[in-house]
Amino acid sequence: MYEGVVQDLIDELGRFPGVGPKSAQRIAFHLLNSDPADINRLREVLGKVAEGVTFCEVCGTVAEQQRCRICRDERRDATLVCVVEEPKDVLAVERTGEFKGRYHVLGGALDPLSGIGPDQLRMRELLARIGTDEITEVILATDPNTEGEATATYLVRMLRDFPGLTVTRLASGLPMGGDLEFADELTLGRALSGRRAL
Amino acid sequence: MYEGVVQDLIDELGRFPGVGPKSAQRIAFHLLNSDPADINRLREVLGKVAEGVTFCEVCGTVAEQQRCRICRDERRDATLVCVVEEPKDVLAVERTGEFKGRYHVLGGALDPLSGIGPDQLRMRELLARIGTDEITEVILATDPNTEGEATATYLVRMLRDFPGLTVTRLASGLPMGGDLEFADELTLGRALSGRRAL
Structure with a gap:
């Protein structure tokens, strides 16, 4: 025009x-x-x-140098690794201020219909890290949707045979500040099955 | 971050x-x-x-050459000039398909508080065009807000002494498809005072 x-x-x-x-x-x-x-x-x-942007050679997030700030930081707990889909998820977890471990960015989630299988994600690199580093817990923090759940399930199967390694998943349930009445069935179902003793 | x-x-x-x-x-x-x-x-x-982007040397809208497509088009009515604030207003009037004249882009509206007076707008160029071209009607199509109304008022005063020149203003009134109940007082007032015999 x-x-x-x-x-x-x-x-x-x-x-x-x-x-x-x-x-x-x-x-x-x-x-x-x-x-x-x-x-x-x-x-x-x-x-x-x-x-081309540099990605951290260890965790795969966007980085200025070969290793990102978090992977270079000696004060971060190297025994704890949080597995996320994208670099922006690293930021989301960092904002909570609750996590003192390190990260592993997969670069997406399993989605066979779009041609994204395990080889398109950084799963081999995760296995290599677990094989050599002193990692004792892997927290699966993929998105709580179909692709993210499938990826978490796949990773659990892949990692459960490592001796001395705990694999955990982020809790699903009601979002804080939300309203029980307006929660969808799936979320409320997860909140029920994941109920905690007080 | x-x-x-x-x-x-x-x-x-x-x-x-x-x-x-x-x-x-x-x-x-x-x-x-x-x-x-x-x-x-x-x-x-x-x-x-x-x-730097080229602006039409005649009307002041964005142009690829010295003169824009509309000013070069011999089929457009050269006696009719529609004065607008910005190049995007030219596009808005063109989209109606109702206007066959030419344009004059002021480059804004009078706004003394922001330091925009007549000299910051292309008013001198408008006067020059009216002085030399065969223009018989100037349609003031500045925005129907404080600055646009002030600009229109200023232009009416500037142009009323030209012999044989009609100066008109776009009609104000209810927007088509709107609801009388939800019209603001000012708009409804304008619609009343501008009512037409059928």
Whole structure:
């Protein structure tokens, strides 16, 4: 609809997830009115991303160096590993401030229909870590959905034969601040079967 | 929160209007998983934007050449000029398919508190066009808010002494498909005072 480079920019921005045509137009005109220095800073960052981002050679999360901050931190408990799907899940667990162990990022969850099997995920690397490091507990923190549950089930089967290794799964149940009345059947069912003695 | 270039990218994306921290993170990971060719295409477009976008020398909208498509189109009625605030308003009027004249983009609306006076807008250029072209009607299509109304009032005063020139304003009233009950007082008042004989 617009002429030349403005429409190209709107088209490119419209490819972003969650950015519709109206938002793309708004962002485009924001950029048109921006200082060229700001735009060039964005271009530079995009250039680095296009060249490839470094992932931690141990846990697989995004990292600035060969090893991420958490894997380099000697104060973190090396016997405890939390297995998550994506780097953003590492951040979610870190925000709780409750976890002092280390992480392992799978890079997704098992999803055979999309062609994602064990070989597409960092499962071999997890086995290698358990074989060499002093890990005593693996916490499975994949998403509580079909793919995440399947991945957790697969990992339990893969890891249960390691001597001296405990495999645990994040608790399922009612979200804090939620309302029992509005909980879905599956969640309420999990909350019931996972009830604790007080 | 993230390390290195990923956080830089999230920070840059978070500066876009309407993009919060969660959306910025989502877009960033989308870009991390994108083909480098796609990212480089975006970078190229941004580069062109940073170098500066061309604006039509006549009407002031974004253009690929010195003159925009509409100002070059001989079939458009050159006696009729629709004055709007921004290039995106040109698109809004074009979408109606009702207007066959040309445009004049002011580049904003009068807003003394933000330091935007007549000299910051393309008002001098409008006067020059009226002085030389065969314009017989100017339609004021600035936004129906405080700044847009003030701009329209200013333009009416500026243009009323031109001989043979009609100055009109877009009708205010109830939006189509709306509900009378939920119309605000100002809109309903305008709809009443602007009522038409059938």
